[in-house]
Amino acid sequence: MNHMKYRPTHLLVSCLLLALLFPSVLFAASAELGERLVREQCVTCHKFEGAPESKFNLKAPDLMWGGNKYQRPWLIRWLTGKEENLYPNGYRWDKGTGPQPHVVLSAEGAEAVADYFEKNLLDPRIKKSFVDMSTLTEVEAGFGADIFRNFSCFGCHQIKENGEKVGGPISATLYDAGKRYNLDWWSRFAENPQDFTPHSGEYLADLSMLGARYIIGYVMTLGVEDFKYFEPWKTDHFKNADARRGAPIYKEYCTQCHGAKGEGNGPGASGLEPKPAVHAKMALSEFPEDYLYNVIYYGGKSVGKSPNMPDWGLTIPPQGIADLIAYLRETFKGE
Ligand code: HEC
Ligand code: HEC
Numbered sequence: 001m002n003h004m005k006y007r008p009t010h011l012l013v014s015c016l017l018l019a020l021l022f023p024s025v026l027f028a029a030s031a032e033l034g035e036r037l038v039r040e041q042c043v044t045c046h047k048f049e050g051a052p053e054s055k056f057n058l059k060a061p062d063l064m065w066g067g068n069k070y071q072r073p074w075l076i077r078w079l080t081g082k083e084e085n086l087y088p089n090g091y092r093w094d095k096g097t098g099p100q101p102h103v104v105l106s107a108e109g110a111e112a113v114a115d116y117f118e119k120n121l122l123d124p125r126i127k128k129s130f131v132d133m134s135t136l137t138e139v140e141a142g143f144g145a146d147i148f149r150n151f152s153c154f155g156c157h158q159i160k161e162n163g164e165k166v167g168g169p170i171s172a173t174l175y176d177a178g179k180r181y182n183l184d185w186w187s188r189f190a191e192n193p194q195d196f197t198p199h200s201g202e203y204l205a206d207l208s209m210l211g212a213r214y215i216i217g218y219v220m221t222l223g224v225e226d227f228k229y230f231e232p233w234k235t236d237h238f239k240n241a242d243a244r245r246g247a248p249i250y251k252e253y254c255t256q257c258h259g260a261k262g263e264g265n266g267p268g269a270s271g272l273e274p275k276p277a278v279h280a281k282m283a284l285s286e287f288p289e290d291y292l293y294n295v296i297y298y299g300g301k302s303v304g305k306s307p308n309m310p311d312w313g314l315t316i317p318p319q320g321i322a323d324l325i326a327y328l329r330e331t332f333k334g335e
């Protein structure tokens with residue numbers, strides 16, 4: 001008798017071989033599974049097409065832009081039941097049911113749904129973000145945190161401070177936003193939240209582009225433990241810095257307040273309180289580069305000093321700032 005023909009392992013090997021030779025076979029199978037899962041298990045609650053709607057007409061968040069919104073690993077964790085609820089009072093807080101457990105898929109099902117999202121749920125309004133996260137500094141994220149406070153974001157969204165959830169629990173939690181959102185989606189959302197969720201309110205409309213960069217960038221750091229901030233003082237501009245090129249920059253932009261010789265007695269000094277620093281008496285040679293960078297680039301306010309010490313980041317180009325700092329450190333060594 002010949003059992004060989006019916007050995008299941010043989011079937012498996014031929015399937016694997018087939019998949020290796022024709023990867024599209026696998027993709028097609030996954031796409032089909034993804035579509036079937038969405039049709040059979042998701043559409044009862046979520047909308048996948050049509051115009052955005054007020055949440056008061058919905059059972060669950062709209063997913064027309066599901067292929068743009070999430071970082072894939074987050075989506076997989078969410079669909080396999082490994083994430084906490086996003087809405088502490090339930091999505092429909094007005095119903096008073098509280099948070100409900102979500103449908104849980106197998107790992108295979110979740111991958112298939114994620115594939116389906118990425119292929120079929122792309123929102124043409126979403127373009128590459130104007131925010132470049134690779135140049136976000138820690139000071140800028142700090143400005144973003146100030147905006148988060150000053151623009152009432154805490155009123156409706158929770159983040160974590162020292163491990164504790166703080167903020168009003170009415171909308172999505174944001175303490176792991178940096179691991180959840182795709183930057184492009186979040187930037188476009190921030191531009192006008194109403195385009196995605198009518199009745200969400202508009203909280204960022206009066207921000208400058210820089211302010212938008214700060215808040216968008218800040219939110220993308222939330223929950224990212226090893227976020228790498230940009231450190232301009234470690235760039236080539238600083239390696240190539242030249243104090244001689246810095247001298248005329250000091251003359252042009254700094255002496256009006258700090259004085260020709262750094263004695264704090266420039267014509268702009270009278271009427272300022274506190275007075276411009278007396279560089280001639282300071283050992284700026286000993287000041288760390290990152291501190292000098294921040295006080296010059298972002299102004300006195302960024303390091304807890306007077307806001308009358310202006311920010312120069314938009315005026316003096318990066319190499320100029322590096323040259324200026326070289327000049328300060330070489331010229332002012334204390335008494
Ligand atoms: C019984 C209703 C229901 C079903 C069925 C359902 N969901 Fe959900 N889903 C919700 C609710 C409610 C939320 C908000 C969850 C919360 O409180 O955190 C949600 C959240 C989500 C989110 C995150 C949305 C956001 O805020 O960005 C995704 C993604 C998602 N569901 C995908 C799916 C997929 C895929 C399926 C089908 C496999 C599915 N859901 C089935 C009710 C449902
Ligand atoms: C009055 C309450 C309120 C305030 C204040 C508020 N939001 Fe929202 N936010 C919402 C609502 C409502 C939504 C839509 C989602 C929902 O149904 O809860 C939303 C959605 C969001 C989302 C997308 C959530 C998701 O996964 O779909 C982000 C990110 C967000 N807000 C950030 C902010 C930031 C940053 C601020 C401060 C500048 C802010 N929000 C201020 C109520 C608020």
Ligand code: HEC
Pocket residue numbers: 250253254255256257258268272274275276277292295296300304305306307308309310312324
């Ligand atoms: C409009 C006036 C003004 C101009 C112009 C100005 N500064 Fe200042 N600067 C100040 C004031 C005021 C302080 C003191 C801030 C305080 O003590 O709170 C200060 C303080 C400083 C300090 C000391 C910070 C510390 O930790 O004590 C440095 C360094 C500095 N400025 C560098 C510069 C450089 C470099 C320029 C030119 C690019 C410049 N400043 C231009 C007003 C000015």
